[in-house]
Amino acid sequence: MLAVAGAHAEDVDLEKVVGSLIAAEKAYAKLAAEKGFREASISVFADDAVIFAPSAVNGKKFWREAKENPAITWRPVFASISRSGELGYTTGPWESSKGRDAQKPEESGHFVTIWQKNKDNLWKVALDVGLSQPHAEAPETEIRTYFPNSPNPRPESGNANLEKTQHSFAESLKDGEADAITDNASDDIRIYRNGQLPAVGKAAAEKMLTEEDAKTTRTPGGAGTSDPLDLAYEYGEFSSEQNHATQHGIYLCIWRLESDGTWKIALDLQKSAPTEKRRVDAE
Numbered sequence: 001m002l003a004v005a006g007a008h009a010e011d012v013d014l015e016k017v018v019g020s021l022i023a024a025e026k027a028y029a030k031l032a033a034e035k036g037f038r039e040a041s042i043s044v045f046a047d048d049a050v051i052f053a054p055s056a057v058n059g060k061k062f063w064r065e066a067k068e069n070p071a072i073t074w075r076p077v078f079a080s081i082s083r084s085g086e087l088g089y090t091t092g093p094w095e096s097s098k099g100r101d102a103q104k105p106e107e108s109g110h111f112v113t114i115w116q117k118n119k120d121n122l123w124k125v126a127l128d129v130g131l132s133q134p135h136a137e138a139p140e141t142e143i144r145t146y147f148p149n150s151p152n153p154r155p156e157s158g159n160a161n162l163e164k165t166q167h168s169f170a171e172s173l174k175d176g177e178a179d180a181i182t183d184n185a186s187d188d189i190r191i192y193r194n195g196q197l198p199a200v201g202k203a204a205a206e207k208m209l210t211e212e213d214a215k216t217t218r219t220p221g222g223a224g225t226s227d228p229l230d231l232a233y234e235y236g237e238f239s240s241e242q243n244h245a246t247q248h249g250i251y252l253c254i255w256r257l258e259s260d261g262t263w264k265i266a267l268d269l270q271k272s273a274p275t276e277k278r279r280v281d282a283e
Contacts, residue, residue, distance in 0.1 A: 014147040017085035021115055022143060024123035025076045025090040028113075038069040046116065046124040052250050054273055056221050056235065059128060072096045074111055077140040078190070080256075080266065082226030083148045086117040087126075089233070089254060091190065091267070093139060094130055108135040110198055112252060112269055114224065114233055126224060127235065129252055131194050131271040146188065146266075148230065150259045158229035158257060165263040166234065166255070173216045177240070178209035180216075186256055186264035194249075194272045214242040216270075218251055230257035238270055247272045 024044070032040035041063045051059035074094035081088035091112045095105035111130035115123045152158070165184070172180035181191070182205060191199040191208055199208040221236035232255045240247045249272040256266040 012083070012085040014081060014083070014085060018079050018081050018088065018145045018147050021081055021088045021090060021123060022076055022079050024115060025079070025113065029074050032072065036069040037072050038063050038066055044125050046118065046126055049125050050127045050222060050235065052129055052271070055237065055250065059125070070096055076143055078144045080146040082231035083152055084226050084228060087224070087226040087231050089114045089267070093136065107132055109133040110192055112192070112267060116224070127233070127252070129269065129271065131192060131269070133195060133197055136197055152228050152230050152257065162229065162232055162255060162263050170218055173218060175215065177212065177214040177216045178206065181209055181265060181268055182206045184265050186258065186266050189265055190267045192269040212242055214240045216240040249273045
């Protein structure tokens with residue numbers, strides 16, 4: 001079965017599939033502009049989609065019961081998918097305002113959306129999260145993508161290796177967040193933290209995290225993986241000691257299996273309480 005699954009994954013036109021993922025994110029934003037964020041979210045969320053309000057809750061249920069309908073605009077600037085083409089994620093900037101006719105945004109930040117294809121081969125939101133950050137003076141305009149260009153190196157041992165790596169990483173976070181993340185970072189890692197513009201790349205990530213000098217404990221709340229396994233995500237709650245103060249909140253960590261068979265962090269997000277309004281928050 002592994003051999004058959006691997007061969008099938010290699011037959012996928014990944015450039016075409018990542019294009020369809022970007023199109024799904026853009027369609028979500030367009031629907032929100034036309035019908036409102038609440039109705040758009042109900043339409044594109046999977047039945048078990050996760051958002052944060054402030055802890056993890058069912059996103060579709062949340063928006064069906066919500067009375068508010070925030071005016072939010074957003075666009076993707078990065079997208080990535082698994083080798084199988086059935087799991088991926090998008091990220092980019094968002095802006096919110098008091099109403100659709102407002103001239104200036106009230107808040108801004110970045111979102112991360114994890115997408116998974118359903119049984120009808122349609123992209124549906126599996127998880128959506130965002131946090132408030134300053135408006136970038138020179139925002140990204142090009143949509144960058146990443147998709148694997150080599151076969152899955154170790155499909156038979158991927159799960160065991162991932163669990164071992166995640167366990168070691170969780171323990172090392174307690175000694176120092178900066179070293180733990182940079183030691184496990186992909187070259188193009190993205191780091192998202194409250195009140196700071198995203199750090200993209202290992203050098204920028206190390207600079208941001210070293211300045212924080214935090215010791216962090218994470219408690220997983222849920223996870224998801226591609227099949228075959230080469231892309232995975234984990235979310236939950238964290239507690240961080242920094243400058244004699246304690247922060248609490250939620251986290252999302254996305255792992256990617258590299259061509260050499262090692263698992264590396266592609267994106268790491270921590271959102272400190274209290275929650276702030278954004279595309280999903282509400283979430």
